[in-house]
Amino acid sequence: MDGIPEGAVTVVDDTELLRVLRSFNPWWTTGKVPEHLVPPVRRSVYYALASRLSQRQWRRAFILEGPRRVGKTTLLYQLAADILARGTLHPRRILYVSFDHPIAKLARLDQVARLFADVAGLSEAEPTESPAALWLLDEIQYTADWAAWLKWLVDQHPHFRIVATGSATVQLQVEGADPGVGRWAPVPVPPLSFFEYAALRDLPLPRLDGMPRDFLWVRPPDRQAIVQLVEACRVLEPHFHRYLLLGGFPEIALLDDPGALDLLRIDVVDRVLKRDMVALFNVRNILQLERLFVYLCLHTGEIVNRETLARELGVTGPTVDNYLAAMQSAHLIHLLPNVDLGGKKLLRTRPKVYLAHPSLRSAVLMQGEDALMDTTTLGHLVETAVVTATLHFAREAAPWAGYWRDPASGREVDLVLTLPQAAAVMEVKYQPDPVIRPGEGIAVYRRGDPSVGRWQITRRAEDAGPDPDLGLVRLPAFAYLYLLGWLLHHAA
Incomplete structure (x- = not known):
């Protein structure tokens, strides 16, 4: 995946970060999301999000916003599970990472991108008719310079599908307002309806x-x-x-x-x-x-x-x-x-x-x-x-x-x-x-x-x-x- 901008000196070692990424993504080995992470009931916001992700001309990331414990992480796992079940992406081209993890919190998004590129083989030419990869970035506000790197991902790799979550909108708005204009769309995830x-x-x-x-x-x-x-x-x-x-x-x-x-x-x-x-x-x-x-x-x-x-x-x-x-x-x-x-x-x-x-x-x-x-x-x-x-x-x-x-x-x-x-x-x-x-x-x-x-x-x-x-x-x-x-x- 050529063209990743130069980042600051990384704090966490590549080997340690890759170990964390592999633990987050067991489907890289097994080919499926563990059942306990994917409850069978899909919420209304899931279907609306999945529909928009399937649009070939979509050129924005999504940021799921809502209170803690409302089910945003579950939505990410359900997206991964359903895409794997349909066989539209190779398991190694689906990345989930929670930046609430102490190791991931020390990493930069460009470092994650570089390691994922190696795992997924994204140095090859990306297809133009279907998504090249699915990025599921949980609690993105905890990683440094997330807005600039997310903008770069959207601009340079339009055939990626990117869904991020954030529990605190002000941070997302303040840091992301200028570089993010037109690059991502907020998706509210409210508490359960009756x-x-x-x-x-x-x-x-x-x-x-x-x-x-x-x-x-x-x-x-x-x-x-x-x-x-x-x-x-x-x-x-x-x-x-x-x-x-x-x-x-x-x-x-x-x-x-x-x-x-x-x-x-x-x-x-x-x-x-x-x-x-x-x-x-x-x-x-x-x-x-x-x-x-x-x-x-x-x-x-x-x-x-x-x-x-x-x-x-x-x-x-x-x-x-x-x-x-x-x-x-x-x-x-x-x-x-x-x-x-x-x-x-x-x-x-x-x-x-x-x-x-x-x-x-x-x-x-x-x-x-x-x-x-x-x-x-x-x-x-x-x-x-x-x-x-x-x-x-x-x-x-x-x-x-x-x-x-x-x-x-x-x-x-x-x-x-x-x-x-x-x-x-x-x-x-x-x-x-x-x-x-x-x-x-x-x-x-x-x-x-x-x-x-x-x-x-x-x-x-x-x-x-x-x-x-x-x-x-x-x-x-x-x-x-x-x-x-x-x-x-x-x-x-």
């Missing part, structure tokens, strides 16, 4: 044929379609609360041991807050950061008061802003801005904060089913699941997203999604009496505007159906979240 959780747990998977993928924006389904949807999903209702507590992360979702949450807590607190934040975001006071994250876990689904947080933590307002931005970039939280009646972000307003998945709250606060006993807490967990899942579902449409709050009256709408010619607004009322009165936020927000779809997410299946008086549609949370996941999976 559909994916059901598939992973081998639960019944109701078919929901006939529901349009853009149902949020168009004329809502009629009563019969809604009733059929809810009845089909009733079989999953008993599993919904467990999904809230344990269902966002594949490894944790599969374990029936309540102690499984400790694995997630260790990764979030010890690895992300105490290691990634120090290494990638230059956070110096870990105790302050941890206290802030615990506070956000307690108040997921609520409006964040910057001044209050700064006072309680004994830091400045800009420090709070920096911490919140770092947590969002590490995929721990979503910050939802306040928007006006047109759906545009307002300046100098207080955001609402949502954990990436409600199971993060269970893990960090070490609370299990007792969290379900408190109506307010349960409501916030459901709102967190609904808002984050909806944001991911609507991502391709690229709407303006936020919440609406009228400062004069205090009226509020949990989620507003706005496109140039359409909008969807959503209110989550997960309680026995989900009545919305004519003067409440979702009822008055752009009243009479036919381009606005209105959705109320409730608890009881009996509440499902359209409400002509308020111009909204009610769906129980378990059916709504399953529907989003089902549609994403079958569109991939």
Whole structure:
């Protein structure tokens, strides 16, 4: 593989690095990926990614972004396994390396490339009709000068297929912004949808044929379609609360041991807050950061008061802003801005904060089913699941997203999604009496505007159906979240 640029003096010996690479890639010898690394269930993002990789004219790398333990590494192994099963690449032309490994972390990407070229025989002319090699680069942000070398790989070897992962987007954006323009595409890997959780747990998977993928924006389904949807999903209702507590992360979702949450807590607190934040975001006071994250876990689904947080933590307002931005970039939280009646972000307003998945709250606060006993807490967990899942579902449409709050009256709408010619607004009322009165936020927000779809997410299946008086549609949370996941999976 001629033309590799001159690199700095390497720290790790070639022999030692090659030993690590061989341990990462047993298929170089056996011809297949070990079965324990390749679970049979494929996520929606896997099918979308595999489809784009198969396009012959594709000339970009992919960077998978998402929180730890969300399954990014598994996606890489599944890609390798399926390509080997199809026989489209020789086993020695598939490279996996995790730069989280202490030896690999000392290596440069050009050194890895040079050793892989020798193993794969890439000094020969590359084919022009099919990929020459598949590069699977895990936790790429931990290797030096990754952005420049990844740009070089994409520019000089367009017939390589490259998929990398990164748990911390700010590092990827800051280091990769200039050299990476047009060279790679981010691919979000969110926590499990309710559909994916059901598939992973081998639960019944109701078919929901006939529901349009853009149902949020168009004329809502009629009563019969809604009733059929809810009845089909009733079989999953008993599993919904467990999904809230344990269902966002594949490894944790599969374990029936309540102690499984400790694995997630260790990764979030010890690895992300105490290691990634120090290494990638230059956070110096870990105790302050941890206290802030615990506070956000307690108040997921609520409006964040910057001044209050700064006072309680004994830091400045800009420090709070920096911490919140770092947590969002590490995929721990979503910050939802306040928007006006047109759906545009307002300046100098207080955001609402949502954990990436409600199971993060269970893990960090070490609370299990007792969290379900408190109506307010349960409501916030459901709102967190609904808002984050909806944001991911609507991502391709690229709407303006936020919440609406009228400062004069205090009226509020949990989620507003706005496109140039359409909008969807959503209110989550997960309680026995989900009545919305004519003067409440979702009822008055752009009243009479036919381009606005209105959705109320409730608890009881009996509440499902359209409400002509308020111009909204009610769906129980378990059916709504399953529907989003089902549609994403079958569109991939």
